[in-house]
Amino acid sequence: MKVSLHIDSPAILFAISEDLQATLAASVSIGQHMPGESCLMTHSEVDAAFVSQFYGVISPMKVKHVVDDGLSPLEVRLILNVEEGLRQTSLGISSDNPALIDELTTSCLGPLGVVAGAPSLRVVSENTITAQHDNVAVQTIQWWLKRRGIVTRLSQSFFSESGLAIKEYRPEYADIRPRMPLTIHTDNMLAGQALLELLEQSGFLVAGVVHKDFGDQGDDRLGVKSPWFGLESSRREKVDLANVISQFARDHGIQLDAYPVTLEHELSSNTMSDVFLPFDACRDRRMCAYGGPYPDRLSARIETDSPEAGKRLERRLQALGIRKIKVANIDEDDLKKGHCLYAGELPLFSTIKEQICLEIREELDSMSGHAFPIRSRDNTVSSDDMVIRFPAIGIEDGTLLEFMSSPRHFNLTVRCEDKNGWKDCINELQGMGFAQFGVKTEENSEKLLKYGMASEGVRKLVGEVVARHGVPDLREEKAWDDDDNDLWVYLPMKAEGVEAKQQKELALQKNDTQLYWEQERLAGVRALVIGLRETRVPCDSRWAHLVPHKEQFRHYCLTNRTLGIMRYVLKRVEMGEPCLLEGGAATSKTSAILFLAAMLGQPVVRINLNGQTDTGELIGKFVPDTESKQGMGWKWQEGISLAMRHGFWVVLDEMNLADPQVLERLNSVLEMPPSLVISEYDNSVVGGGACPVHPNFRILATMNPPSFVGRNQLSRAYESRWVGTLRIPDPEEAEYCQILKTAIFGGLRWGYAHLDDARKAPACASLQALPNIEQVCHDLGKFHHLVARGEKDKGAVSLRKLLALAHYLVGADPASFRSRIRDGIFDYYIGSARSPEDSQAISLLAKSCNLQEVA
Incomplete structure (x- = not known):
């Protein structure tokens, strides 16, 4: 196989020539530079396996493939114009190793004529080349790196500068500690210096110790934030770091159950890692705990319309040991929901929720708020551990209770089977001024009020109205969460309606159960x-x-x-x-x-x-x-x-x-x-x-x-x-029979006058006068069911054929009825059969169903 190379870059030319000779054992010649196509492969008659191997050599370059009958058999020509594109490309190399950046700049980008951009020393988790376009120059750089064992992924971006990010890949660089500088941030410089010495003894590179004041909220916890933790290869360093810091903290009296060591991956533009040592803040318990069964690790949010009430509640929570507390204004829409504690499962604090509810109860009682219940719900309203909603204005003068009980905040739906029997009750409920009101007609035997956020006051108002109209024992059920302002009232059928329904059922049972x-x-x-x-x-x-x-x-x-x-x-x-x-x-x-x-x-x-x-x-x-x-x-x-x-x-x-x-x-x-x-x-x-x-x-x-x-x-x-x-499912035999009878005798009526007009006879009413017509309906239904069940081509024999046959029979007299059935079966069933065997099978089915033999 002969390969002719026409490449404008000497470095690329000799590299491809070397790879082709080594991989394909091809005879390679260097041809004159041919301007035009950026990357083109032409040939006449070439084995497909050779083409596939050729692509493997120059991948990831994307080659345009053209058959040229002017070339001699077994000759391949590769045209590559890439030099100008490479000269116009500028790449800044990013890596965590300065030596690697220098090496790539000198041995990879230099020979290609690529301009080296500003280098960046940072942690890299994946080999990537960032460029605006996936062009032949970028593909050539990827190919050049691949020859050196560096496989890169292209990341196209119109908003980022072009660059090359390479992670360390050599075995001698497996230990990342010498390239992982640490800065210790602490509120005790002597403790920080002692930790520095321990870390250096463990092989870590420590850049220095700086002073930092730590707040009581525990925003910067005991532990390390590092861009290196995103690397799979950093697992050993993470374990060693955690062990050194944990042992140091334990030796100096820091409670690790309250302040466990945390390791966080942090994105960064450099290789620096930060060690946080809140030494005094943890030993003196000035910093809130973030682990263990300590109340100061919990966060609470108090929402109220009274700053004074909020401050009093805040002091009550502080007495329980809770220190992370925020007081905020309550939304107007939440006032009508009343007093509520939103808190999820707190497995380490089995009694804290009960203690908080007791404090809220005591605060309400001190404001003469004995009539207000306190509800406890799962926390779905905030990222805090708990939220306390405490409307306070209007408790003492009664205006809050009146506000929460107003129907204008809620939607009411009455659900009953006989709305005419409850007409007066429905009208009175509608007149109460609910935000939305509706009536649903459905079967029901319950006496039930379902609600979500509705207060006891508004539920009591609805219950009083319903009681005046004959349902004094309305049961209540909280069916939805506290964000749902719906109320549903279920009312059973009244006695007179039940009696009428029972009489109807009895009459129907005597005639026809179906x-x-x-x-x-x-x-x-x-x-x-x-x-x-x-x-x-x-x-x-x-x-x-x-x-x-x-x-x-x-x-x-x-x-x-x-x-x-x-x-x-x-x-x-x-x-x-x-x-x-x-x-x-x-x-x-x-x-x-x-x-x-x-x-x-x-x-x-x-x-x-x-x-x-x-x-x-x-x-x-x-x-x-x-x-x-x-x-x-x-x-x-x-x-x-x-x-x-x-x-x-x-x-x-x-x-x-x-x-x-x-x-x-x-x-x-x-x-x-x-x-x-x-x-x-x-x-x-x-x-x-x-x-x-x-x-x-x-x-x-x-x-x-x-x-x-x-x-x-x-x-x-x-x-x-x-x-x-x-x-x-497909219809059964009985349903086919019923459909035929409905077409002849009529069936269920919907109930609208224009559909129930008695003068509109059934579609095939003339067949009623024919002898044994009900037995014929049964026989035809059975026949159609057997044919449809045995049909190989699904859908070929449908209900439409049976109804067409019924309409075909209209107009037949007793003398010609049987012959008309025979003709209809032939026209609609036998005549459309796919084969003589199918026709014979349908004829036998007609005979077995008491329909006279048909030819």
Whole structure:
């Protein structure tokens, strides 16, 4: 193999020639300098293995690869123009070893013509070369260093100066103590000098001892802060340092359980390490402890609206041994939360929380605040060990209690099954002036008041109203933390409502148990719809055309399956969660969503996804502006952001047909709360202060299982973003039969007049007059179930075929009914079979189901 080198830098030329001859045993010739491409490799016919080895020799240089038929076979030409780029490059070398900096400057950068910048003596944890661009000059420097055993990582930065950071890599430099200067900071110079001698005896380099006054808060603890501690190789030095300092402290009477030695990694622009020795401050216990069971290690924050009360509480805590105390103004929003101690688990202080609560109680009692409770909560409000919230102004004259009991600070929701039975109670509660008030219709048998921050006073007011309307024994339950201003009142159904419900149930049980349960489930779904209609923001009339027409559902079959799907979707809508429905073909996935939207008056945008769908169909895209007065132009056509701003439901049909990368663009929309940055247009943000998401907006999706042809398997990470995911099983034989009977005889009614009009007969009502029609429904349901279960191509035999057959039978008379069934089975099942064997199998199934033999 012949290699011709055309390189403008003599140092690089001879180095590459030497490596190629040593590694590839190639015949290397030096050609004339060829200006043009910065790094180019050309050849005619060359073995792929040789090319791979050639790349290995000159890596990390990035070579442009060109096939040149003008070259003779087995000839390779390398063109490299790098000399000018190297001369324009300036690198400052950083290392913890001055000798290494001199060596690299002389032996590496000098021969290449690279300008050496200002050197920097600092600790380096990784070999890096920092540059603005990843160009051939930088790659050549990396290659040159690699020949000397130094592998570097490129760090591109437009804001930092170019530089080369090299950590020590030679075995003789494994001990870093001679290059790790220490400065001792102490409040006792004699003790500092004694520690200096011990450290020098252990082989450490000590630059000197300086005086430092240490405060009582323990900001600079006994120990060492060093840039060297970021190195894996410094573990032995860390252990030795800790042992020397610990032994010195122990020998001089410092309590190491109160002041344990700390070792911290500190970023620095030099190699200096700092040893902190608060000798007198620790021995005299002037410095607060930061270890052990000592109260002075705890920090406390007192929030109050009275400086005098804050000072009194501060003195009480100091008497308990707590010294790190801050007094601050309490936020106005926190006044209504009352008196509270926020403190997490303090395992070394088993009684401290009880002692503090006792001190707060005594302070309240001294101000005539006997009526105010003290609550103890986990500390989630501050980085301090504990926070005491102590509103004081108004305790003695009663105005604070009145303020904390005002309903205007809280949100009240009444949750009951029969809101008409509680109409008077609801009206009285609503008139109390709560910040927000609502009613949720749901099944309930409890007498319960749930609350978070609500004071005893406001809970008492609600309880008195409810008691006047027949519930004197309202139970209270603290369900949420002290930042939640919600109250939920659960009211059971009144006696007359219970009796009416029991009579209805008894009547239904006598007739049809299955119908009873279906009606119960229907009632639950209707209650959810009614509740959502009452609380949702009304739809803008501009988008009324996007609301599905209720008329299209007048023959919709409300089976247990569809009602279950609806209930699941409604719960997800109520919670504001993304909802994904996965199931076979024609299993009421999309139709259930559209039915609910029609009942709610909710605008819906339905997007059918496929393998060609791109992000433009989802986020938006530029389209021709045919209405522009300046001639043909372009305008931005909004995508899902329009639905987010105006409160549409977005339904992604056949979601797993789309490319997963396209779906990932909607990740932020699936968050709670949703948001979207329209980077394809103007980087505007939907979701937040400037452009909030409409409260009615929801995103839903449907898809077939991955076993269906062409469907993608969603990753677990992406599927987890769809918090509400329901997998719908295929219908069973009984459900197919029920669907047919509903199409012929009718079934459950939703309850809206325009859907329940008795004059609107079932879709296939004419079949009622045919003999044995119920048995035929059973036979056809069984037949369809067997065919669908045995079909290899999932989705090929769906409910649509069965309904099409039912509509085909409409108009048949008793004489031609059997022949019409035979023709329908052939048209919709046998005729679409993939093979003669499948056709024969379907014919046998028809015969086994008491449907007359078909040819």
